[in-house]
Amino acid sequence: xxxxxxxxxxxxxxxxxxxxxxxxxxxxxxxxxxxxxxxxxxxxxxxxxxxxxxxxxxxxxxxxxxxxxxxxxxxxxxxxxxxxxxxxxxxxxxxxxxxxxxxxxxxxxxxxxxxxx
Amino acid sequence: xxxxxxxxxxxxxxxxxxxxxxxxxxxxxxxxxxxxxxxxxxxxxxxxxxxxxxxxxxxxxxxxxxxxxxxxxxxxxxxxxxxxxxxxxxxxxxxxxxxxxxxxxxxxxx
Numbered sequence: 001x002x003x004x005x006x007x008x009x010x011x012x013x014x015x016x017x018x019x020x021x022x023x024x025x026x027x028x029x030x031x032x033x034x035x036x037x038x039x040x041x042x043x044x045x046x047x048x049x050x051x052x053x054x055x056x057x058x059x060x061x062x063x064x065x066x067x068x069x070x071x072x073x074x075x076x077x078x079x080x081x082x083x084x085x086x087x088x089x090x091x092x093x094x095x096x097x098x099x100x101x102x103x104x105x106x107x108x109x110x111x112x113x114x115x116x117x
Numbered sequence: 118x119x120x121x122x123x124x125x126x127x128x129x130x131x132x133x134x135x136x137x138x139x140x141x142x143x144x145x146x147x148x149x150x151x152x153x154x155x156x157x158x159x160x161x162x163x164x165x166x167x168x169x170x171x172x173x174x175x176x177x178x179x180x181x182x183x184x185x186x187x188x189x190x191x192x193x194x195x196x197x198x199x200x201x202x203x204x205x206x207x208x209x210x211x212x213x214x215x216x217x218x219x220x221x222x223x224x225x226x227x
Contacts, residue, residue, distance in 0.1 A: 004160075034214055034215070036217075043217045043218060043219050044161070044217040046214055046215075046216065049214055093160045095160075095161075097213075105151065105166055106215055108153075108160035110159050111160045113158070
């Protein structure tokens with residue numbers, strides 16, 4: 001099946017640091033990628049939707065200047081958490097989908113656990 | 118908001134069939150029923166999806182009622198590795214966002 005790779009799997013850094021998370025679709029062209037955040041014992045919350053070559057669409061309450069999303073190619077999207085603070089510590093998960101294959105289900109990466117000290 | 122209702126938790130004995138229910142009484146004619154599961158500290162894993170016919174694959178079976186207002190995911194022979202949170206989601210096909218509810222925490226007991 002389709003594989004989505006997310007990197008890094010875990011990152012620990014100091015408050016004020018910016019952190020970049022990569023999401024790659026390994027065997028299909030992802031016209032759309034989604035970024036989710038999950039706090040402990042909670043469900044996944046969609047942060048933003050990114051379409052290749054265009055600006056991301058952010059969900060209500062998500063700061064676009066803090067969570068920078070780039071989707072420059074059909075196989076790569078990045079999420080940059082700028083000036084991260086302890087409250088940004090969470091599990092970040094990406095998923096990829098393709099308008100070219102509407103019957104193909106959305107596939108997820110294995111997530112990035114971000115810990116801000 | 119999620120448009121499905123699932124029990125918060127269920128238990129099942131190893132080797133038995135696990136039947137996970139989902140209510141989606143407001144489902145539209147062009148919306149599919151998708152099932153994903155999330156094992157602790159991993160990303161969600163796709164299991165199965167269907168529109169109105171029952172579906173089966175190597176992982177599970179999906180039974181959708183005739184009025185499409187509810188469905189049941191069946192894991193025919195549950196193993197300890199099936200312990201996870203199972204999410205039932207309805208949406209149209211294509212590159213559309215998935216809205217996750219709270220899911221059902223399924224625990225398989227030895």
